Amino acid sequence: MHCTGHLKARHTVAAISCLLxxxxxxxxxxxxxxEQQPTPFKAAAAPPHAAAATGATAEPQIMLAGSLPFNxxxxxxxxxLVFIHHSTGQNWLADDNGGLGIALRDNxxxxxDTNYGWGPDFGSENPIGDxxxxxxxxxxxxxNRKLQITDQLYAENGQYSxxxxxxxESMNPGGQNTIVMFKSCFPNSALRGPQSKVxxxxxxxxxxxxxxxxxxxxxxxxxxxxxxxxKYFATRQDKLFVAITAPPLTDPEYAANARxxxxxxxxxxxxxxPYKNVAVFDFYNVLTSxxxxxxVNDIGRTSGxxxxxxxxVIQHKVDGDDDGSNDVSEYxxxxxxxxxxxxLKATAEFLPxxxxxxxxxxxxxxxxxxxxxxxxxxxxTGLVASSRGQSAxxxxxxxxxxxxxxxxxxxxxxxxxxxxxxxxxxxxxxGVLQRYVDSDAFGNPTTTSYxxxxxxxxxxxxxxxxxxxxxPTAPIGVSATALSGSRIRLSWSPPGPASSSYxxxxxxxxxxxxxxxxxxxxxxxxxxxRVLWVDTLDAGIVPGQQYAYKLQAFKTSGSPVASRGYxxxxxxxxxxxx
Numbered sequence: 001m002h003c004t005g006h007l008k009a010r011h012t013v014a015a016i017s018c019l020l021x022x023x024x025x026x027x028x029x030x031x032x033x034x035e036q037q038p039t040p041f042k043a044a045a046a047p048p049h050a051a052a053a054t055g056a057t058a059e060p061q062i063m064l065a066g067s068l069p070f071n072x073x074x075x076x077x078x079x080x081l082v083f084i085h086h087s088t089g090q091n092w093l094a095d096d097n098g099g100l101g102i103a104l105r106d107n108x109x110x111x112x113d114t115n116y117g118w119g120p121d122f123g124s125e126n127p128i129g130d131x132x133x134x135x136x137x138x139x140x141x142x143x144n145r146k147l148q149i150t151d152q153l154y155a156e157n158g159q160y161s162x163x164x165x166x167x168x169e170s171m172n173p174g175g176q177n178t179i180v181m182f183k184s185c186f187p188n189s190a191l192r193g194p195q196s197k198v199x200x201x202x203x204x205x206x207x208x209x210x211x212x213x214x215x216x217x218x219x220x221x222x223x224x225x226x227x228x229x230x231k232y233f234a235t236r237q238d239k240l241f242v243a244i245t246a247p248p249l250t251d252p253e254y255a256a257n258a259r260x261x262x263x264x265x266x267x268x269x270x271x272x273x274p275y276k277n278v279a280v281f282d283f284y285n286v287l288t289s290x291x292x293x294x295x296v297n298d299i300g301r302t303s304g305x306x307x308x309x310x311x312x313v314i315q316h317k318v319d320g321d322d323d324g325s326n327d328v329s330e331y332x333x334x335x336x337x338x339x340x341x342x343x344l345k346a347t348a349e350f351l352p353x354x355x356x357x358x359x360x361x362x363x364x365x366x367x368x369x370x371x372x373x374x375x376x377x378x379x380x381t382g383l384v385a386s387s388r389g390q391s392a393x394x395x396x397x398x399x400x401x402x403x404x405x406x407x408x409x410x411x412x413x414x415x416x417x418x419x420x421x422x423x424x425x426x427x428x429x430x431g432v433l434q435r436y437v438d439s440d441a442f443g444n445p446t447t448t449s450y451x452x453x454x455x456x457x458x459x460x461x462x463x464x465x466x467x468x469x470x471x472p473t474a475p476i477g478v479s480a481t482a483l484s485g486s487r488i489r490l491s492w493s494p495p496g497p498a499s500s501s502y503x504x505x506x507x508x509x510x511x512x513x514x515x516x517x518x519x520x521x522x523x524x525x526x527x528x529x530r531v532l533w534v535d536t537l538d539a540g541i542v543p544g545q546q547y548a549y550k551l552q553a554f555k556t557s558g559s560p561v562a563s564r565g566y567x568x569x570x571x572x573x574x575x576x577x578x
Contacts, residue, residue: 069426071365072309072352074107078171079358081179082156083113084140086132088185088247088337090115094163098343101164103351110167112177115160120148129160134188134222134246135210141229142202143209153180154239179358183244183283186329186336187212189258190249191219197264199224219261226269230278237277240361242354243269245284248329249336255327258284259318266307266316267421270369272461279357279369281350282307282316287342289321290330297331297345302440308349309356314368314424317440319417366407366426377405377456377463380434385452385469387445387568393438393471397454399427405456410436411465413451427456445474445568449501452565469563470555472502480549480575486537488547488575494531495553495567502553504528506566509535510548514572517548525554541577548574 081104083089092098093113104111118129128139128149140149154176159166190212199205199220205228207214207221226243233241245262249255262284270278289304291297298304304320321330331342338346359365378400386394399405410423425436441450449472453465473495481489495502504527510517526533535549553567 069312069366070309070314070356070368071359072355073359073364074109074355075358076108078108078110078167078173079179080173080175080177081109081111081181082153082177083111084129084132084153084180084182085113085161086115086185089113089183089244090161090163091337091340092343092346093161095165096163097340098338098347100343100347100350101166103347104354105166107351107355109179109354110172111164112156112158112166113160114153114156118156118160119152120145131209131211132182133184133210133212133217134225135207135212135214135217137182137184137229138202138205138208138225140182141232146232150236153177178238179240179242181242181244184212184246186247186249188217188222188246189284189336190251190254191217191222191257191261192254193218193220193257195257195260196220197223197268199227202228219257222261223264226265230269230273233278234273234275237275239277240358241278242357243278243280245280245282247287247336247338248284248327250329250332251336252325252328259327263318273369276361276367276369279353279360281353283346283350285316285318286346286349287329287331287338288318288326290341294331294333294339295341297341299345299348303442306349307353309352311439312425313436314353314356316421316423318420319414320440368424376461377458379463380405380408380454380456380466381562383452383454383466383469383563385450385471385563385565387441387471387474387566388437389568390445391439391442393441393450393452394435395438395452395454395469396433396435397466399434399456405458405463407457408434408436409455409457409462410438411453411455412438412441414441415449419451419453441471446476446495447473449473449495449567467558467562469565470501470557471565472553472555472567474567475505475551475553475570478549478551478570478573480547480573482575482578483534484578486541486577488535488537488549488577490533490535490549490551490573492531492551492570494528501555502528502567503556504554505530506552506554507533507535508550508552508569510550511545512548513546513574514548517572517574537577543577546574546576548572 093101095102101111114129116130117127119127121127122145131139140146156177196219202224205221205224206216207225210216243265245265248258262282266280266282269280285305285307289298306315306317308315329336329338331339333339356365356368360367380397380399383397388394395410405427407427408425409421410425411419411421413419423436428434449470451468451470453468455462455465475492475495477493479491483489504525506525507523508520509523510520512518523535550572551570555565557563
């Protein structure tokens with residue numbers, strides 16, 4: 001059975017049921033070669049890692065001895081949650097669209113929401129619930145009326161969008177809302193101005209209280225608003241605040257600015273925040289790749305753009321879209337409101353993360369964001385990146401015993417593309433070799449190089465990044481020719497597109513032909529200038545014995561050498577001793 005038909009059509013009850021079955025591994029979404037089981041709506045454990053697509057074994061969850069791993073288990077008791085939103089949020093919540101309300105209910109969240117018409121109006125024509133653009137968050141959480149607004153918000157018990165199912169009133173745990181989700185609508189992705197992280201002082205930030213159509217709706221001003229509201233969140237550590245990024249537009253005019261801002265919000269906004277009560281879900285990024293059509297999503301696939309709990313790590317993948325439109329909505333409807341398929345994908349990826357945010361805040365699991373007092377750990381050392389197949393790279397490094405790290409952030413780039421912080425792992429004990437397998441390194445190993453760096457993080461923040469480890473492209477055109485005197489001449493061509501990104505070659509020999517060779521040994525390493533080498537075999541070699549050869553390119557970085565990268569093996573060549 002496949003869920004494709006349900007996910008294409010607006011059969012939402014069937015679609016949500018299929019997604020739940022997908023999470024349990026009972027059905028397949030559609031027959032895709034790179035498909036994996038998706039993150040479930042209600043998860044007690046990590047989903048299988050994407051390594052299965054390459055035939056590799058799933059990478060075990062990396063964890064620090066004596067600490068907790070990421071915990072995607074729902075709360076044991078109902079928790080009160082309020083969601084501030086407008087139309088895109090309403091569609092996401094709706095039982096006949098994104099099914100978020102059902103998923104929250106089934107994960108033990110008692111949900112209320114605000115929409116148009118909600119809240120105090122302070123004598124104006126429009127109550128505060130009408131105003132949810134980025135500039136308006138200043139009014140909600142930083143302005144001189146924030147206490148009146150938030151007091152009513154924390155007490156809210158109603159449904160301003162009667163389109164979603166929630167727990168029965170008898171399940172209401174009472175008290176105030178303890179979780180606050182807030183989201184702006186898609187016009188907020190039309191951020192103007194240069195891509196600057198330098199924001200004006202809040203006293204001079206003219207976006208305060210303005211909507212997304214204001215001339216002051218710029219990248220720098222938006223960053224300044226989010227910096228300012230973080231000050232209020234620090235005073236309310238009894239609440240968990242979850243910022244949902246605004247969905248993308250279909251128009252590419254401001255798409256690069258939207259990507260820049262949301263990447264800052266995900267990667268940098270909380271970098272030095274000392275507490276555990278704020279988190280980000282990148283709704284924007286999730287909606288920038290689909291399954292080939294706006295009515296088909298890419299839940300559970302290794303390809304595409306995602307923000308999800310994946311194989312024991314938090315995966316924030318922004319370079320997975322392959323159609324040249326990486327920063328615009330891939331789930332348009334009549335306008336930029338996400339289609340049902342996009343909303344269903346967001347629900348599936350969000351719920352395990354929300355559970356992780358909640359368990360982090362309650363001290364029941366590791367935290368995806370680290371910041372605060374104390375001293376950040378030293379940078380990791382000895383980073384080695386080794387290709388393990390057509391789409392897998394093994395990373396290994398050492399961590400310092402001083403100012404112990406509790407997590408690591410792995411950044412990657414393909415070729416000369418921008419760096420992307422795609423993975424966050426939980427650490428093993430210091431002194432133990434840290435390791436992680438990137439099973440999303442798709443590309444031809446003879447034409448695609450990858451670079452990696454790693455930061456160590458603890459409650460005080462993150463270290464500097466390691467010297468990058470470059471996985472060069474593999475050598476090509478290896479040939480082996482038997483010479484007299486038990487010698488075999490090897491020749492090869494250097495890696496083509498990445499020919500400057502390597503330091504030399506490692507030569508390997510096996511006994512037998514290329515399909516059945518045994519006893520592979522590394523013969524030696526030679527410099528990058530070499531394209532020829534003669535292997536003089538040991539005395540006593542029996543004529544007619546066959547030997548196989550293959551090469552790896554390697555790249556060393558730093559002085560002294562701080563990081564190393566090894567390519568996938570070249571083609572195999574064999575020769576028979578005369």
